[in-house]
Amino acid sequence: MYEYICTTKQGKWKLYADNDTDAMRMALFYSWRDGEDFIKVQSNFGGQPYTLRICMIDKTNSIQTL
Numbered sequence: 001m002y003e004y005i006c007t008t009k010q011g012k013w014k015l016y017a018d019n020d021t022d023a024m025r026m027a028l029f030y031s032w033r034d035g036e037d038f039i040k041v042q043s044n045f046g047g048q049p050y051t052l053r054i055c056m057i058d059k060t061n062s063i064q065t066l
Helices: 020-033
Strands: 002-008 011-017 038-043 050-052 055-057 063-065
Touching: 002 020, 011 020, 020 038, 020 050
Parallel strands: none
Antiparallel strands: 002 011, 002 038, 038 050, 055 063
């Protein structure tokens, strides 16, 4: 299990998941269940910090972070 930090407009909280996909799924579910506005999930796996976000790619391949 790896530690992730979910950031919402209402605050931050920790969650533990086996991989990035499970972390995003859990963060989105708990944010939805608790009525919070999801922003991002962060991890420090392997000593290299990274951020997971939801993005939309349009027909012209422009990326917009939601």
